[in-house]
Amino acid sequence: MFDTCADPAALEGLSWFLCYLTSGKHMMFYWSFLIVLALLAVTAPVALGLGFAGALAARARAAPLRWVGKGYTAMVRGVPDIVFFLFVPVALDQGLEWLRHKWKCPDWDAPIRQGNDFLVCAQAKLPLSSSPQIWHDIYGFTLAVVAFAVVFGAFAANVLHGAMAAVPRAQLETAEAYGMTPRQVTRRILIPQMWAYALPGLSNLWMILIKATPLLFLLGVTDIVYWARELGATKSAIYDYPHPDWRVWYFLVLLAFYLGMTSLSERLFRHVSARLARGQATMAGEAMRKARA
Amino acid sequence: MSCWDIIADYGLRSIGIGERLLPRSDFTLCHQFTLIGSGLIWNIYFGVLALAFGFVLATALALAKAQANPWLRKPADWFIYIFRGSPLFIQFFLAYEALVLLPRAGFDIFGITVQTAWTTKAWAGALFVLFLNTAAYSAEIFYGALRSVPKGDLEAADAYGLTGWRKFRRVVWPTMLRLAWPAYTNEAIFLFHATTLVFFSGFPAFQQRGDALYYAKFFADKTFNPFIPYPIAAFYFIVLTLALIGLFGVVNRRLNRHLPGARRARLKVRPQIIR
Numbered sequence: 001m002f003d004t005c006a007d008p009a010a011l012e013g014l015s016w017f018l019c020y021l022t023s024g025k026h027m028m029f030y031w032s033f034l035i036v037l038a039l040l041a042v043t044a045p046v047a048l049g050l051g052f053a054g055a056l057a058a059r060a061r062a063a064p065l066r067w068v069g070k071g072y073t074a075m076v077r078g079v080p081d082i083v084f085f086l087f088v089p090v091a092l093d094q095g096l097e098w099l100r101h102k103w104k105c106p107d108w109d110a111p112i113r114q115g116n117d118f119l120v121c122a123q124a125k126l127p128l129s130s131s132p133q134i135w136h137d138i139y140g141f142t143l144a145v146v147a148f149a150v151v152f153g154a155f156a157a158n159v160l161h162g163a164m165a166a167v168p169r170a171q172l173e174t175a176e177a178y179g180m181t182p183r184q185v186t187r188r189i190l191i192p193q194m195w196a197y198a199l200p201g202l203s204n205l206w207m208i209l210i211k212a213t214p215l216l217f218l219l220g221v222t223d224i225v226y227w228a229r230e231l232g233a234t235k236s237a238i239y240d241y242p243h244p245d246w247r248v249w250y251f252l253v254l255l256a257f258y259l260g261m262t263s264l265s266e267r268l269f270r271h272v273s274a275r276l277a278r279g280q281a282t283m284a285g286e287a288m289r290k291a292r293a
Numbered sequence: 294m295s296c297w298d299i300i301a302d303y304g305l306r307s308i309g310i311g312e313r314l315l316p317r318s319d320f321t322l323c324h325q326f327t328l329i330g331s332g333l334i335w336n337i338y339f340g341v342l343a344l345a346f347g348f349v350l351a352t353a354l355a356l357a358k359a360q361a362n363p364w365l366r367k368p369a370d371w372f373i374y375i376f377r378g379s380p381l382f383i384q385f386f387l388a389y390e391a392l393v394l395l396p397r398a399g400f401d402i403f404g405i406t407v408q409t410a411w412t413t414k415a416w417a418g419a420l421f422v423l424f425l426n427t428a429a430y431s432a433e434i435f436y437g438a439l440r441s442v443p444k445g446d447l448e449a450a451d452a453y454g455l456t457g458w459r460k461f462r463r464v465v466w467p468t469m470l471r472l473a474w475p476a477y478t479n480e481a482i483f484l485f486h487a488t489t490l491v492f493f494s495g496f497p498a499f500q501q502r503g504d505a506l507y508y509a510k511f512f513a514d515k516t517f518n519p520f521i522p523y524p525i526a527a528f529y530f531i532v533l534t535l536a537l538i539g540l541f542g543v544v545n546r547r548l549n550r551h552l553p554g555a556r557r558a559r560l561k562v563r564p565q566i567i568r
Contacts, residue, residue: 077534078482078530078531078534078535079486079527079530079531079534080486080487080489080506080530081486082486082489082490082493082506083489083506083509083523083526083527083530086506086509086510086513086519086523087519087523090513090519091519091520094517094519113517113518115318116318116320116515116516116517116518117517118517118518210380211379211380211381211382212380213380214380214382214383215382217382218493225382225383225386228386229386232390245390245393245394247386247390248387248390248391248394251383251386251387251390252387254383254386254387255375255379255383255384255387258378258379258380258383259374259375259378259379262377262378262379263374263378
């Protein structure tokens with residue numbers, strides 16, 4: 001990074017630390033914080049969308065659709081989310097490879113599962129074994145995002161389903177009395193009203209999502225936990241910057257990062273919930289009305 | 294080899310009784326059910342002990358947080374903030390790396406050597422982290438319940454001349470528990486689910502003695518087939534969750550037994566995902 005860092009052995013004190021903290025590996029460590037933020041930025045909207053679809057499906061009038069919705073919302077109750085984090089990427093990977101195998105190698109007659117092996121033809125591998133490393137990384141990250149989105153979508157479906165049930169029945173009946181169709185009632189009355197009831201659950205879910213991001217490490221993504229272990233481990237004299245076991249300090253940094261993230265979000269949600277309570281027929285809305293009067 | 298033989302060999306494998314080596318090939322359904330079920334012993338061990346110790350600390354923390362005295366309130370606030378605001382996964386890593394740094398030979402305190410090696414083992418170190426973690430979450434629940442103890446109950450206690458410890462023991466504490474119980478049930482379920490993280494977070498599984506998910510992953514890695522071991526693990530956890538709800542439901546009925554039927558809070562069978 002800096003010219004003075006060319007010979008780390010000659011450095012001392014503060015300049016040693018400055019060079020140490022700007023080494024190439026550390027840059028990758030800082031970069032991996034962005035991976036966490038990227039995961040949050042992608043997962044949150046996708047999970048919200050999945051949850052929304054799941055909650056609407058659970059209220060649907062067509063029975064098969066309703067069963068799908070109810071099954072999806074019930075999925076995460078009773079089973080630890082980590083089971084899904086381990087299961088979904090592998091299952092998805094094998095499912096995709098199997099589909100490609102059917103499509104690309106139709107004349108392959110050996111069974112896919114031979115004893116303890118899962119064998120598909122070379123053209124069906126995902127990504128192809130000849131593709132550069134970056135595609136393997138992107139594929140792994142995508143599978144992780146899908147796993148997170150599926151699990152948190154089910155959580156969100158629970159929250160939104162509860163919120164839809166919490167909208168006062170009288171509001172919907174009034175809309176029906178005005179001659180609105182079920183679809184109009186859902187779109188004009190139910191969905192706009194529901195957010196105020198959903199917000200506490202959703203904010204709680206966001207916190208759980210933030211606190212679930214280190215599990216990326218379990219899915220084989222080189223995330224902040226991976227780098228903290230890698231960089232903190234004892235470095236002997238053959239390394240440029242030898243140091244004893246510093247993993248505890250690296251994990252303290254991660255702890256501080258997560259504490260900062262959760263308290264920042266908490267403050268943000270307090271603002272949003274105040275905004276949503278305005279004009280609502282709830283205790284918070286009533287308190288706001290009285291304060292202004 | 295019949296299924297009974299497999300159960301005899303591997304049923305207690307996770308605590309070091311029975312066959313020493315894990316199966317290498319020919320993984321039957323019976324193998325998977327037996328070993329994953331054997332791993333569940335660890336989940337129950339961590340869950341039950343952390344919950345029992347955590348309950349005591351949580352009550353103390355909730356009381357401290359409700360005090361006006363900042364010397365009691367602030368430490369409780371900070372403890373709850375740190376453990377609720379950061380991921381359990383990171384807490385496990387941090388605790389493990391910190392415990393590894395303790396001197397290998399142990400401390401010398403007044404001529405007595407205090408051993409430290411055992412603290413890095415999962416049964417002690419991970420249990421300690423889980424204990425602190427669940428104490429923080431439960432303390433927040435208990436604090437909320439403590440603040441919603443009806444004023445009338447307290448006035449009635451005053452009218453009867455109850456003060457101090459007796460007032461707490463007979464009026465405040467039972468009411469707090471009654472109000473907190475549905476949320477506390479939920480926390481207990483979360484805790485049991487969180488125990489699956491232990492062997493994925495730095496704490497080594499000594500001689501491959503792991504928990505249910507550890508063995509499920511073992512089978513998934515060996516057979517390249519995730520569609521059998523993970524559903525088995527899921528099945529065990531659903532049974533565990535239902536058992537927990539049943540058990541906590543019994544306690545809930547006892548806590549509410551003095552109330553007229555209509556006012557009794559029924560424990561919902563569907564656990565909320567609020568934490």
